[in-house]
Amino acid sequence: MKEFWSDRIRDMVPYTPGEQPRDRKFIKLNTNENPYPPSDGTLAAIRDAAGAELRRYPDPECTALREALAAFHGLTPEQIFVGNGSDEVLAFCFQAFFTPGRTVLFPDITYSFYPVYASLFGQDYREIPLDGDFGLPVEAFLGGSGGVVIANPNAPTGRDIPLSDIRRILEANSEAAVLVDEAYVDFGAQSAVELIGGYPNLVVVRTMSKSRSLAGLRVGYAMGNAGLIAALNCVKNSFNSYTLDRVAQAGAEASVRDADYFRAVVARVVRTRDAAAARLKELGFRVYDSAANFLFISHDKAPARELLSGLRERGILVRWWDKPRIDNCLRVTIGTDGEMETFCRVIGELVGAYT
Amino acid sequence: MKEFWSDRIRDMVPYTPGEQPRDRKFIKLNTNENPYPPSDGTLAAIRDAAGAELRRYPDPECTALREALAAFHGLTPEQIFVGNGSDEVLAFCFQAFFTPGRTVLFPDITYSFYPVYASLFGQDYREIPLDGDFGLPVEAFLGGSGGVVIANPNAPTGRDIPLSDIRRILEANSEAAVLVDEAYVDFGAQSAVELIGGYPNLVVVRTMSKSRSLAGLRVGYAMGNAGLIAALNCVKNSFNSYTLDRVAQAGAEASVRDADYFRAVVARVVRTRDAAAARLKELGFRVYDSAANFLFISHDKAPARELLSGLRERGILVRWWDKPRIDNCLRVTIGTDGEMETFCRVIGELVGAYT
Structure with missing residues (x-):
């Protein structure tokens, strides 16, 4: 069965997404x-994008969408990277910021895609056990590392982490990138976006799948200083120049504007x-x-x-x-x-x- | 500028796509x-997909689209992998089939993304010089290898390769995967799809960006024996479970049906x-x-x-x-x-x- 498979992937255990039933109604x-x-404006923008221009490649830089996101978050477009769902954005982050041989830290109970990315890219990682109530043992992240990944709020526990803890982790890992995966932040946690100006090693990742009702459109993004965003563009442009189709760009932009x-x-x-x-x-x-x-x-x-x-x-x-x-x-x-x-x-x- | 960049990408030279002007009319x-x-049916399917169901994740297996492609090409759905443009599909192929240390062969003048993929994934490659008229020197591909990548017709030359040559390359490289990138095949070259049954090491890659007028929708696919397709699914599910949004799946399926x-x-x-x-x-x-x-x-x-x-x-x-x-x-x-x-x-x- 695995004839012709790369040695690199023979032992991979892929991520298992939740069931998407196609027959029975659940x-x-x-x-x-x-x-x-999604908002009416979002759906209208998608319908408007269904025209002859689909014969053309999309804007590879997603300029209009990045401008809308920059305005929404009080950042500049150079501080924003857009991808095909936050899963793709996270995968690009692992490639862009982590180096094999330098250990990346994340909790033992968290989004189960993180260890899969690390394996895919041949990176070393250590899973830090959460405490008994699934709280984050902040001290364990303060010894320096080759990178840190924290979901805030965490999945699947739902527990959030105060910004003061994120700040301590950023300071103790000032030589490495710290990813804060804010897939669920809109539902009640404190966002680290306001720390971007002060911490050049901070990358905040978001998805439009949850709070913006657009799981079916596959749009995620990362925010951070322009040098970090340039690394993500370097990876993307070495992988797939156009990851976001015209329809997704139009719908996502309208969604951001429908605040x-x-x-x-x-x-x-x-x-x-x-x-x-x-x-x-x-x-x-x-x-x-x-x-x-x-x-x-x-x-x-x-x-x-x-x-x-x-x-x-x-x-x-x-x-x-x-x-x-x-x-x-x-x-x-x-x-x-x-x-x-x-x-x-x-x-x-x-x-x-x-x- | 490259602070916090992975050692892996510091020296990367990304692919440069052709200019997509946003202001002046060219x-x-x-x-x-x-x-x-695109066909009217394609545009109608995209508009129909712009509904409340966008709040749901898409089918990660792209079942309906793969069924339509299987019917079109006379294959089974298990012989088909669908991705976010053929660039993504090709990147997944490099990860799935090529192993660092085993040399991959492709022509010196061909789609300039191939050496970029190899660099991104740390793979060794050798560029085989095309002959004076940009013809493929088939003999140079017959010495065995860690993989072969051939565009048919080739880009940017437009020259095609007869199936008899592809067959010789498949036979001489029976221990390795041979990718035939048929991005432009519909405009006049012989497709290698008919060889899939006979050659378990053959992967044929297609895009819907050219002959199907859907560059803006980002849909590509690979065809090969089920074991090779399983390798692509292994990589995809270790990277991004849902690479094709609901709208793209619907539009692409309609396009395939509008033969x-x-x-x-x-x-x-x-x-x-x-x-x-x-x-x-x-x-x-x-x-x-x-x-x-x-x-x-x-x-x-x-x-x-x-x-x-x-x-x-x-x-x-x-x-x-x-x-x-x-x-x-x-x-x-x-x-x-x-x-x-x-x-x-x-x-x-x-x-x-x-x-």
Whole structure:
């Protein structure tokens, strides 16, 4: 089967994305998508892009989109890099900033793509164990390194890290790039964007898949000083000159400009999350504090793996990992109020069988 | 400027794509785009994809698109890999099939992204000089290797290679993957797709940017035996699980299904190309036989670099490389009949000053 495969990839274990069912209709709380649609302006911009100009290559520099993002974040376009989803942006970051032989640090429980990138690019890494409550042991990141990757808020726990801790990590690793993956930051954590001016080693990565309801459009971006952004462009232009198609550029730009809609959607998800968290606590769940659009929950009496199957049988998908320390936890994406109502009712019934 | 850059990329020289002017209006014959729009069905499918479902991740396996391509090419979906433009697909091929320390072969004059990929992934390569007329010296590819990359027809020369030569290269390199980059094949070369069943080391790469008028949508694909395709999926899923957005998948699928439109557009470009070639010969140009949607031309008396500037001043962009052996050549994309009429008239006037 692996005839003709590069030696480099024979032993690779790729990332496993959450299930995307194509047949049966589920309440889908397993991949942290937004329950609300993109803004009308976004959809209109996409439809407008469906014209004869598609025969032309897109702008390889995504100029209009980077200008919109710069205005939104109070940065310059030279401080922004845009890619085909934050997964691509993160992969480019690993290539651009980390050197084989110099150890990169990230938590043991975090976005499971980080160790996959490191393996793909032959880089050394060390997984720092989170503490018992899945808090970040900041001290362990202060001894210097070949790079640091931190998700804030973290996935799949939802826990956030204060900016003061990020600042300490930046200062203690001043010789290396520090990536802060803010995929979920809009739902309640403090963004490190305001530190960019002060820390030339800081790269902040964002996605439009969660808070902007555009998982299907594949747009992510990185922010940092212009020298770091130039490194990302060097990698991109050695890999694929045009990673973002015309339609995605147009839709993403319109989304960034529709700031009011974005804020309203985020506020709604946060309200639903907080109500669901309270309800799950009443049902006896441990619910970790979440600054994201999902909840990380566990129950003393009801094994997570069995709840996962029970929910699936009743048409509800959530995410579970067969991994030490978190194998009694479920990650539940925040859906609409109605979906969360159903979810809480069904999981309450399932838990009833154990208590 | 290169503080925090990975040692791996400090000395990288990225690929330089052709100019994409954003202000002035040009007759754009510099990046091998199609002069005709995508089919109506393609544009309608893109507009239909602009809905609430964009909040969901796309199908990571591009199932519907792969099924359409399989039907079109007489293959199975397991023999097809889809990516974000053929540049991404080629980059994945270099990672998936070539191993550092084993020399990969490609011509000295060919798509200039190949050596960039090899450098990015730390791979060894040897550039085999094309013969005086830019023909492929097949014998030089028959000594065994760590991999072969051949563009058919070649870029920027437009010259094609008969299948019998491809077959010899496949047989002489039976321990290694042989990539045949068929970006331009629809305009007149023989495709190697029919060899896939017989050669487990063959990978054929295609783009929808040229013959399908979809440069702006970023869709490319690879075809080969299922084991090779699995290697590409291994790399992709270690890099970016969802490289093709929902809109691109929908548009590309519709384009593949609109086979009549596709054939009509290709035939029209070929007719225009052949007429322009005849006219340029009358003007004293050497015109290399082209099986692509561009012409590679040179003139004994009029230096290519000066023609390039003269054309640009008169609002016409073509492509020129500051590279030994081809620095007196221009690559001219085939536009509409009207655009080629203007191009031939203008270049005729420019050449008049030298003769």
